[in-house]
Amino acid sequence: MGTAGSAMECLKCHTPLPDGSKFCYACGADVTGGGTMRSDSSGTEGLMQKLQRLVEGKYKVERLLGKGGMGAVFLAHDLTLEREVAIKVLPPDISMDAQIVKRFQQEAKTAAKLDHTNIIPIYRVxxxxxxxxxxxxxxxxxxxEDVLDQKQQLTIDYIQRVLWEAAxxxxxxxxxxxxxxxxKPANIMFDHDGRVMLTDFGISKALQAASGFTGTGMIIGTPHYMAPEQAKGGVVDGRADQYSLAVVGYRMITGELPYTGDSVHTILYKHIFEEMPRISAKRELVPEFLSLAIGRAMSKEPDQRFATMEEFATAVWPEQPVTAPKPGEKTKGRRLPPAPARTATADAPTEVTTAPTTPIPRAGMAIPAAQRERSPLGMVIGALVVVALGAGGYLALGRKPAAPPPAPQASQPPAPPPVAVVHDTVRVAATPPPAPARRQSAPPAAPAAQGFITVNSEPPGTVFIDGRDVGSVPVIEEPVSVGRHTIRVERPGFKTKTETIDVPxxxxxRRRYVLDPEG
Structure with missing residues (x-):
């Protein structure tokens, strides 16, 4: 975080910010240094010393790997098993109420039970x-994220392999x-063999538990990759992960994010209401089946996405079809048979020994690929609702710059990674979601007709409808009676916007206002 007089600068996008800002209004980055975890070296050193006292005799904490708004990661040595481990510490200001700690433990231990060759295991909670x-x-x-930061065009083979293993x-x-x-890309790691390794599984939900928020009272995620239903604070299932991974795929293919904006509010608004920009307009010669798979997985309506991640994996790499194991079926450790047309299981994705047998290539490495012809998959874009939000921060593992996934030579150990600050995950406070299935089908006749008002503004302001404070923008589909209503948007230091509208x-x-500075 840079400072110049009373000014600050976002480390992520370098946008000048007012002194004392907690979040970057442009990219949503946490610029506080992590709540009570100060961004200065003394604060980090103090946390490291406290952690060392707690794990004395079990681990030797060696150095900081990375830090962000929702915690820090330290490299440590396991004294019993003589191996290196990473210790992720959540912010010290997380509540230590007995019931909250119990919920945190439950969520974290559920994630720790995952045992998969493409998931970084959690040893202890x-x-x-x-x-x-x-x-x-x-x-x-x-x-x-490091690979994408190099701004090199990735081969289709590389993209398919990464998406398939992650799925x-x-x-x-x-x-x-x-x-x-x-x-998100920062949570998709590569080991020394180039194998995909997903990190931070379940930590978002465990963090919700540790923060004392219910599932609908707090949203933790990254605006650029957040599914519409997640952004509105609704019920989230695996299809939200599918949407996020599809956004990752879109960026891998085109080199761009599908939705950008000058604020978190704008980005989430676009995820909800704007169609995905066409991949073919961004990059030529992308296989149609791959573009269609990304488009379907990014449908606004969860029901229009693939039913499972295995279906999505098959859609992005048809030569390696995957099916979810049936209930009670034990498939751990099963390898794919030699014939590529046979079906694999999701429990052993990285043990595949059939084509292609090479590890994930370096970014930009050309790998010959046969032309593929596949039946198109339908893409359906629905519309969902965004609820009022605020922003906070969260952590992904620190990462090393300028190093794409290496080929599987073990002779070149990686250089020690510098301290990294991860900025792009936000914590969003949400009001209870609106009544479900309002747009799903024609409901029974209501006693009285009802209208809805959606309001957004730049910069974000407080919305009043007929003098009633309905909260900060975005205000989405606020129910009102049919007829004439007055909208007022206020923000200190800016001129108030007022408009009278007729609501059918x-x-x-929908109204979007640009607030003008006073003076």
Whole structure:
């Protein structure tokens, strides 16, 4: 975080910010340094010393790997098993109420039970001495975010392989009731063999528990990758992870994010209401089946996406079809048979020995690929609702810059990674979601006709409808009576916007205002 007089600068996008800002209004990054975890070295050193006292005799904490708004990750040495581990420490200001700690433990231990070759395992979950922390396998490799930061066009083979392995890992978790909730390139790591390794499984939900919020009272995720239903604070299942992974795929193919904006509010609004920009307009010669798979997985309506991650994995790489194991079927460790047309299971995705047998290539490495012809998959875009939000921060593992997934030579150990600050995950406070299935089908005749008003503004302001405070933007489909209503948007230091509108029955009226500075 840079400072110049009374000014601050976002480390992620370098946008100048007013002094004392907690979040970047442009990219949503947490610029606080992590709540009570100060961004200065003394604060980090103090946390490291406290952690060392708690794990004395079990682990030797060696150095900071990375930090962000929702915690820090330290490299440590397991004294008993003589191996390196990563210890993720959540913010010290997380509540230590006995019931909240119990919920945190339950959610974290559920995630820790995942056993899959594409998931970084959690070895230990602890709440001790005022700290909540996870002990995880240490991956010395790089992340997909590092690869994308190189701005090199990725081959289709590379994209298929990464999406396929990540989808299989997510499918394994979904079968066991674990939803990731924060799928993004920074959480997709590569080990020294180039194998995909997903991290931070279940930590978002465990963090909700530790923060004392209910499932509908707090949203934790990354705006650029957040599914519409997640953004509105509704019920989230594995299809939200599918949407997020599809956004990752879109960025891998085109080199761009599908939705951008100058604020978190704008980005989430676009996820809800705007159609996905066409992949073919961004990059030529992309196989149609791959574009259609990404488009379907990014449908606004969860019911229009693939039913499972295994179906999505098959759609992005038809030569390696995957099916979810049947209930009670034990498939761990099963390898694919030599024939590529046979079906694999999600429980052993990285043990595939059939074509292609090469590890994930380096970014931009050309790998010959046969032309594929596949039946098109339908793409349906629905519309969902966004609820009022705020922003906070969360953590992904620190990563090393400028290192794409390496070829499987073990002779070149990776250089020690610098301290990294992860900025792109936000914590969103949400009001209770609106009445469900309002748009699903024609409901029975209501006693009285009703209208709806949607309001957004830049910069974000407080909305009043007929003098009634309905909260900060975005205000989405606020129910009102049919007829004339007055909208007022206020923000200190800016001129108030006022408009009188006519609201018809069952046809939402949408308004977006640009607030002008006073003076």
């Amino acid at each position: 602890e709440s001790d001495g005022g700290l909540n922390y996870f002990v995880m396998k240490y991956i010395a490799g790089t992340s997909l 299989c890992a997510l499918g394994h978790a979904h079968q066991r009731g674990v939803v990731h909730r924060d799928v 029955a069952n046809n939402p009226v």
